[in-house]
Amino acid sequence: xxxxxxxxxxxxxxxxxxxxxxxxxxxxxxxxxxxxxxxxxxxxxxxxxxxxxxxxxxxxxxxxxxxxxxxxxxxxxxxxxxxxxxxxxxxxxxxxxxxxxxxxxxxxxxxxxxxxxxxxxxxxxxxxxxxxxxxxxxxxxxxxxxxxxxxxxxxxxxxxxxxxxxxxxxxxxxxxxxxxxxxxxxxxxxxxxxxxxxxxxxxxxxxxxxxxxxxxxxxxxxxxxxxxxxxxxxxxxxxxxxxxxxxxxxxxxxxxxxxxxxxxxxxxxxxxxxxxxxxxxxxxxxxxxxxxxxxxxxxxxxxxxxxxxxxxxxxxxxxxxxxxxxxxxxxxxxxxxxxxxxxxxxxxxxxxxxxxxxxxxxxxxxxxxxxxxxxxxxxxxxxxxxxxxxxxxxxxxxxxxxxxx
Amino acid sequence: xxxxxxxxxxxxxxxxxxxxxxxxxxxxxxxxxxxxxxxxxxxxxxxxxxxxxxxxxxxxxxxxxxxxxxxxxxxxxxxxxxxxxxxxxxxxxxxxxxxxxxxxxxxxxxxxxxxxxxxxxxxxxxxxxxxxxxxxxxxxxxxxxxxxxxxxxxxxxxxxxxxxxxxxxxxxxxxxxxxxxxxxxxxxxxxxxxxxxxxxxxxxxxxxxxxxxxxxxxxxxxxxxxxxxxxxxxxxxxxxxxxxxxxxxxxxxxxxxxxxxxxxxxxxxxxxxxxxxxxxxxxxxxxxxxxxxxxxxxxxxxxxxxxxxxxxxxxxxxxxx
Numbered sequence: 001x002x003x004x005x006x007x008x009x010x011x012x013x014x015x016x017x018x019x020x021x022x023x024x025x026x027x028x029x030x031x032x033x034x035x036x037x038x039x040x041x042x043x044x045x046x047x048x049x050x051x052x053x054x055x056x057x058x059x060x061x062x063x064x065x066x067x068x069x070x071x072x073x074x075x076x077x078x079x080x081x082x083x084x085x086x087x088x089x090x091x092x093x094x095x096x097x098x099x100x101x102x103x104x105x106x107x108x109x110x111x112x113x114x115x116x117x118x119x120x121x122x123x124x125x126x127x128x129x130x131x132x133x134x135x136x137x138x139x140x141x142x143x144x145x146x147x148x149x150x151x152x153x154x155x156x157x158x159x160x161x162x163x164x165x166x167x168x169x170x171x172x173x174x175x176x177x178x179x180x181x182x183x184x185x186x187x188x189x190x191x192x193x194x195x196x197x198x199x200x201x202x203x204x205x206x207x208x209x210x211x212x213x214x215x216x217x218x219x220x221x222x223x224x225x226x227x228x229x230x231x232x233x234x235x236x237x238x239x240x241x242x243x244x245x246x247x248x249x250x251x252x253x254x255x256x257x258x259x260x261x262x263x264x265x266x267x268x269x270x271x272x273x274x275x276x277x278x279x280x281x282x283x284x285x286x287x288x289x290x291x292x293x294x295x296x297x298x299x300x301x302x303x304x305x306x307x308x309x310x311x312x313x314x315x316x317x318x319x320x321x322x323x324x325x326x327x328x329x330x331x332x333x334x335x336x337x338x339x340x341x342x343x344x345x346x347x348x349x350x351x352x353x354x355x356x357x358x359x360x361x362x363x364x365x366x367x368x369x370x371x372x373x374x375x376x377x378x379x380x381x382x383x384x385x386x387x388x389x390x391x392x393x394x395x396x397x398x399x400x401x402x403x404x405x
Numbered sequence: 406x407x408x409x410x411x412x413x414x415x416x417x418x419x420x421x422x423x424x425x426x427x428x429x430x431x432x433x434x435x436x437x438x439x440x441x442x443x444x445x446x447x448x449x450x451x452x453x454x455x456x457x458x459x460x461x462x463x464x465x466x467x468x469x470x471x472x473x474x475x476x477x478x479x480x481x482x483x484x485x486x487x488x489x490x491x492x493x494x495x496x497x498x499x500x501x502x503x504x505x506x507x508x509x510x511x512x513x514x515x516x517x518x519x520x521x522x523x524x525x526x527x528x529x530x531x532x533x534x535x536x537x538x539x540x541x542x543x544x545x546x547x548x549x550x551x552x553x554x555x556x557x558x559x560x561x562x563x564x565x566x567x568x569x570x571x572x573x574x575x576x577x578x579x580x581x582x583x584x585x586x587x588x589x590x591x592x593x594x595x596x597x598x599x600x601x602x603x604x605x606x607x608x609x610x611x612x613x614x615x616x617x618x619x620x621x622x623x624x625x626x627x628x629x630x631x632x633x634x635x636x637x638x639x640x641x642x643x644x645x646x647x648x649x650x651x652x653x654x655x656x657x658x659x660x661x662x663x664x665x666x667x668x669x670x671x672x673x674x675x676x677x678x679x680x681x682x683x684x685x686x687x688x689x690x691x692x693x694x695x696x697x698x699x700x701x702x703x704x705x706x707x708x709x710x711x712x713x714x715x716x717x718x719x720x721x722x723x724x725x726x
Binding site for chain 2: 054058061065084170172227229230231236239364371378379402404
């Protein structure tokens with residue numbers, strides 16, 4: 001025991017405080033940033049969380065609920081932000097830093113990082129989805145992709161020409177992301193009055209709900225649905241899109257570099273996320289990572305300076321080049337190397353999409369909302385005009401803990 | 406271990422044994438006291454590690470309690486039980502669990518018995534054959550689940566390619582896309598993984614059956630089928646019960662295969678998966694505890710049912726008969 005503690009003391013050494021940053025898995029970019037942002041006063045080390053976002057949430061909550069002081073910084077997926085903040089796990093961001101982050105970040109990123117009018121995590125990188133298409137396929141159709149397209153047009157074009165539309169519709173968070181985007185694209189919301197917590201008003205049974213259900217139903221019942229529709233995720237969508245029948249896909253920004261030297265990579269076109277209804281702007285999904293500081297940390301001020309360094313626009317661009325995860329700020333996009341990899345057109349589209357993106361409902365009960373959607377909208381082939389109504393009843397009961405989820 | 410005797414003989418032995426024990430002497434009482442003292446530390450330890458968490462679960466199940474919202478903890482009596490028992494999802498998951506248990510244990514019993522016969526009778530390469538039959542059991546369930554998930558996968562699995570000549574399997578059959586296909590894949594993985602365990606337990610029973618009795622039956626002109634049903638199986642009853650009991654309880658707690666293969670999608674969730682999701686994923690400590698109490702009661706009822714069904718004294722299975 002004595003040996004162990006002296007060995008640990010030696011590890012702490014002269015480098016001052018050690019900040020431990022729990023990161024989501026990536027290609028090592030966050031570890032590089034940790035090294036880059038370490039100073040004479042503190043050293044940042046990283047611990048990698050599980051791959052699956054819900055497993056990340058589970059591990060963090062269990063540690064934080066137990067008052068673990070060994071976590072200083074954490075990379076948080078947007079849907080957990082409100083839940084963590086409401087539970088008191090996140091340290092308040094000082095006003096100066098909050099102002100700076102608000103000024104530099106996209107509006108969608110700020111919305112997703114805010115709970116009860118207070119910014120609770122620092123927007124680090126922002127992700128969004130666009131409509132990817134195979135140029136060779138679109139040439140065969142009469143679809144004009146230079147104009148905003150609707151889901152109905154995309155599905156019809158694929159259906160009539162033997163192509164597949166790849167989406168994420170397995171029973172998992174990704175499916176809730178798609179449904180939420182369809183709702184927001186129709187001008188609706190899943191839930192209103194989120195500050196009421198479990199008593200929030202469920203607005204799934206609405207005209208926007210009917211529009212969203214119509215899109216899912218149309219795809220699931222058409223020949224454009226991939227055979228693995230009900231188990232599809234980001235990865236299988238890439239495979240479907242890369243196959244001979246691949247035509248369209250909605251997916252995150254990583255797709256651009258996902259095919260490497262495969263000939264498919266030369267055939268990829270991109271445009272704005274499809275509209276749910278004609279004449280209404282689409283609302284692409286919002287993803288990304290925010291940095292939170294553990295409320296129980298013993299080195300709060302050091303952790304806040306580390307956050308400031310990691311989320312600076314230069315470091316966001318550094319990270320984007322390293323990992324393919326796009327910056328959360330316009331300034332981050334002004335990076336020559338990024339422009340070279342992605343091209344100005346695609347960067348413009350990403351930026352425009354992030355600005356228009358609709359975050360998933362910011363509520364401490366998002367996981368209940370998401371699971372209710374997954375329970376009632378899955379499999380996609382079961383979705384019809386009745387689904388929004390059933391889903392609303394289910395969700396209201398689930399929020400009140402009156403049924404099992 | 407009990408030697409191979411017929412049930413009639415066995416009951417006589419038991420009766421005499423009991424009579425011999427009944428007049429309790431000073432010495433036997435002293436032995437009993439010593440026995441109690443010897444087991445006491447183990448009992449205390451067991452109570453600490455099992456009874457305490459069980460009582461804690463029982464207590465928590467009376468609350469509405471979410472880990473991320475501890476201030477909102479509220480005593481609600483038996484409401485969690487009422488909610489669970491009146492929820493269709495609970496019964497659906499219980500039904501899935503029972504289906505998986507009944508089908509896998511039945512199939513494993515038949516295949517496992519065949520394997521046990523092979524292991525028992527084989528005269529050449531005995532070690533190699535026995536070992537190869539046992540290999541699947543040495544593989545971690547999660548690994549087996551992943552292997553079978555890949556096998557059944559629509560994109561890179563071999564099942565569709567190899568078996569597309571069967572009328573109900575097409576090149577694009579999505580095994581994890583609907584309930585029964587997914588249940589089938591889960592059960593295949595479960596059966597593949599645990600049949601060797603069943604075979605091993607049955608082999609132990611098989612080796613207890615006296616060769617003399619089989620020989621005698623043969624001399625009496627009994628056919629192979631008659632020897633199996635009238636001599637071998639009745640004398641293996643205790644071993645079969647232990648095998649079925651162990652496997653049934655094991656199958657009733659099925660979790661890993663479902664977790665890896667479907668994550669409960671397509672209504673393939675089992676009771677223990679439902680409990681896991683409430684406690685671990687949703688941090689609903691109250692509801693999760695209520696479900697684990699219900700799960701515990703189900704296992705208890707199941708164990709009691711199987712013991713009654715086979716009408717076997719457990720002490721005999723332990724070789725005390």
